[in-house]
Amino acid sequence: MDPSQTLPGRTPVDEVAYARLREVVSGGGVVVLAGAGMSTASGIPDYRGPDGQRRVQPMQHDEFLASPENRRRYWARSYAGWRRFQAASPNESHRAVAQLERLGLVSGVITQNVDGLHHEAGSRRVLELHGNLARVCCLNCGEVYSREVVHDWLTEANPGFRVETQEVRPDGDVVIPEDDIARFHLARCVVCGSDQLKPDVVFFGGSVAKPLVEQAFAMVDHARSLLVLGSSLRVMSGYRFVRRAARLGIPVTVVTRGDTRAQEEVSLRVDALLGDVLPRLVADLA
Structure with a gap:
């Protein structure tokens, strides 16, 4: 069909x-x-329904920059949803x-x-x-990586991290329990060591x-x-x-x-x- x-x-x-x-x-x-x-x-899916109202609240640019905790929340959710997002054709x-x-x-x-x-x-x-979710950039030094490379780093940093979900959101992330977010470890830039790795996309507010x-x-x-x-x-x-x-x-x-x-x-x-x-x-x- x-x-x-x-x-x-x-x-x-x-x-x-x-x-x-x-x-x-x-x-x-x-x-x-x-x-x-x-x-x-x-x-x-789209961010908005047929009535034009936003159905999901995406990560905001300033929110992502504000703290490691916010970046952990983004990356945990994005990591969990990446394979399903990537599979779209x-x-x-x-x-x-x-x-x-x-x-x-x-x-x-x-x-x-x-x-x-x-x-x-x-x-x-x-x-x-x-931008494109297939790229990741370091906000501290400007180095650019393939999302696949960063996904592998996150897998190594989070052995056994599994979240079962059928959901895919417009920016590739999914909603997962706070307990799962709390135990997630961020990857770091191999050039400068910063945890400020960000998908090479424009967040809302950016x-x-x-x-x-x-x-x-x-x-x-x-x-x-x-x-x-x-x-x-x-x-x-x-x-x-x-x-x-x-x-x-x-x-x-x-x-x-x-x-x-x-x-x-x-x-x-x-x-x-x-x-x-x-x-x-x-x-x-x-």
Whole structure:
């Protein structure tokens, strides 16, 4: 079964809106702005429900920096959830975006997701706005490590640490008992010895590096249209690109379920699951 069929909120696609979407994409020069809805069919949930309300409370940037105890809480939960998060694979929507790029219609992808699934699906020009959980950096000395390497260090530091859970949260962690967190040991940077190892992602409350933002703005500036996929645009990190496109007179199309923040800037909205739209779009335009 198509994974998207298991998701709530399935509704028939508005054929008039779909026809307009097909026309927009067929013109090429499309820059995709991808949100969490891209990865829900891969088993990675969104932060927000259909009503736009946040369902989980992620680790905050300042909270992570504040104390070793907070970092222990993050890493214990992230360690427990990593293998399930890592096992996620691209879904048909990721593959459709990659195919639209190969067809010369999509010129680039700006993704707010940290799962690396666009790359895995075959997209080549991908800007990971919020980083990638597959990398870990030391906040003290700047050394960068593979997440696999750090996972092995954590395994060595925590022999016998086992937490059974079927849950996967948007940032890869899971909820585990406080007693399990208390007995978890942090890994340390092998270069400087610091315990300030952090996944190379932007936590809530953190900021995207300015050069990366400028690179994303440049992609939008050169686009013929901006296609927002699977995002409510509640967070300014992504919404600013919609505002930029609207100011430049670049058409903005949104394909997602539920309401979005960008009611006034959007030229066209398709209220549908991505799995019901993108593979069909590829079939029509190939």
